[in-house]
Amino acid sequence: MIVLSGTIGAGKTSLTNVLAAHYGTTALLEPVGGNPVLPLFYKDPHRYGFLLQIYFLNKRFSAIKSAMQDDNNVLDRSIYEDALFTDLNTDLGRITETENHVYHELLDNMMAELPFAAHKKSPDLLVHISVSLETELRRISKRGRDYEQLDADPALIDYYTELNRRYAKWFDEYDASPKIVIDGDKYDFVSNTDDLKQVVTMIDNKLRTIRG
Secondary structure (H helix, E strand, O other): OEEEEOOOOOOHHHHHHHHHHHHOOEEEOOOOOOOOOHHHHHHOHHHHHHHHHHHHHHHHHHHHHHHHOOOOEEEEOOHHHHHHHHHHHHHOOOOOHHHHHHHHHHHHHHHHHHHHHOOOOOOOEEEEEEOOHHHHHHHHHHHOOHHHOOOOOOOHHHHHHHHHHHHHHHHHHOOOOOEEEEEOOOOOOOOOHHHHHHHHHHHHHHHHHHHO
């Protein structure tokens, strides 16, 4: 099982689909398109911050359980990075300390149950996509979700900047599985076929090393 991580606009969904096809397995994608809470959150983050995180936590718990039932799956963002968003929104005043405490208690209970819910105990590999803020903003603009655009809410720049910064620390501290970082500025795997081939080869080589 491969899990992907990275900030908004890093290219996780694109790479998830490619890797799933490459390995002949299933892509488990983050629930964004049909998410009824996400547009509400962008309009009123203080009102919907906690609800959004509970929505994502529930979906990511279901996804990781499904992924761990099989030998091979590729997961677009996972439960392992979910708390990063909750803690950021708490620090930004969008989620209260009480809500944050409830969230973390629920997350801890879910993680304690996870080994009993599936035969896999952890991912085989984390693929983290690291991008600069400039690349993040360019890809957010290109994919065109109205509620994500700086034109709709210039204050989003602070959220995107801080999220990008925190992801670097999160990746350094992640220890649930072997991991690899892909430089999303150097390798434009979303638009460049040659770059994509190089990235897939890097991941193939890392998996060979893990398997011995």
